[in-house]
Amino acid sequence: MQDDLDDLLAEAARRPVVPSDALMNRVLADALALQPAAPATRRTTAVQSGFLARLAGLFGGPPALAGLGTAAIFGLALGYLNPTTTLDYLTGTSADTAEFFPEADFLTTEG
Numbered sequence: 001m002q003d004d005l006d007d008l009l010a011e012a013a014r015r016p017v018v019p020s021d022a023l024m025n026r027v028l029a030d031a032l033a034l035q036p037a038a039p040a041t042r043r044t045t046a047v048q049s050g051f052l053a054r055l056a057g058l059f060g061g062p063p064a065l066a067g068l069g070t071a072a073i074f075g076l077a078l079g080y081l082n083p084t085t086t087l088d089y090l091t092g093t094s095a096d097t098a099e100f101f102p103e104a105d106f107l108t109t110e111g
Contacts, residue, residue: 049057056065
């Protein structure tokens with residue numbers, strides 16, 4: 001059974017299937033018919049952008065500038081607020097004695 005399959009596959013490998021020119025022309029014609037048309041270009045006058053628009057473009061556009069601003073505000077807030085004091089206020093203990101995983105054995109035990 002295995003030899004029959006090997007013989008069949010070897011025979012198929014010896015005779016590659018080549019599509020006819022008529023088939024290739026029909027496929028290419030269908031593909032070209034389904035291509036979207038190029039948008040009509042309009043001549044527009046160059047708009048003079050302001051300083052903030054150029055600055056936002058320098059950093060990668062408004063989304064990148066928003067992320068950069070968020071990171072800057074968070075950095076300032078984190079630098080201004082002492083994280084250990086905030087943790088003391090929330091937990092009622094000091095940061096030196098707070099243990100988040102007092103026993104880490106649960107990570108290695110089964111079931």
